[in-house]
Amino acid sequence: MKKLVLVLLMMATTITFAQDKNKRASIEVDGVCMMCKSRIEKACFKTKGVKSAVWDVETHELKLIFDENKTDLKTIEANIAAVGHDTKDLKAPDEAYDSIHACCKYRDEDVKEDHKKE
Numbered sequence: 001m002k003k004l005v006l007v008l009l010m011m012a013t014t015i016t017f018a019q020d021k022n023k024r025a026s027i028e029v030d031g032v033c034m035m036c037k038s039r040i041e042k043a044c045f046k047t048k049g050v051k052s053a054v055w056d057v058e059t060h061e062l063k064l065i066f067d068e069n070k071t072d073l074k075t076i077e078a079n080i081a082a083v084g085h086d087t088k089d090l091k092a093p094d095e096a097y098d099s100i101h102a103c104c105k106y107r108d109e110d111v112k113e114d115h116k117k118e
Contacts, residue, residue, distance in 0.1 A: 022051065023068040027077065028060050030086040030106045032115040039100070043083045047076050 029040055037055050040062060044053030049070025055062045064076065081092040084100040086107075097107065105111045 021067050021069050022065055025064045025066070025073055027062050027064070027073070028088045029055060029062045029080055030060060031055065031057070031104065032106045032112060033057065033104060035101055036085065036104050036106070039083050039104075040080055040085055043079045043085075044076055047071050047079050050076060 031037065031040055034057065037057055040055045041053045044050045044062070044064065047066070049067040050064065051067065052065035053062065062080075064073075066076065077087045077090045080087055081090045082096055084092050084096040084098075084104075086092050086097075097105075103111065103114075
C-alpha cells in the first residue's frame with residue numbers, strides 16, 4: 001500500500017511540473033523577398049530555444065514557437081535586428097542594414113515598389 005501511495009504521489013508531482021514550456025508569438029518584421037525570409041528565419045533558429053519560425057513575405061508576419069525557459073521575444077528580436085531587419089519594437093543597426101543585399105533594402109521605396117506583385 002505504501003508503494004502505491006508513493007507511486008501515485010510521484011505521478012501527481014510529475015504531472016504538476018510537466019507544464020507546456022512552448023510559447024507562441026507573432027511579430028512584424030520588415031523585409032521584401034525570399035532572401036529576407038531565409039535570413040530572418042535563420043536568425044531565429046540561431047536563437048537557443050526557438051522551435052519554429054515562419055516569416056510571410058506578403059504580410060511581414062513572423063510566427064514563432066519557442067521554449068520560454070530558454071529564450072524570450074526580446075532576444076529573438078535582437079538577433080533579427082543583428083542581421084539587418086527591423087521589427088515593430090526594434091530597429092536594426094545601420095551597419096547591419098547596410099550589410100544586406102541591395103535587393104533586400106526594405107527601407108528604400110524603389111526597392112519596395114520593385115517587389116510588389118502586379
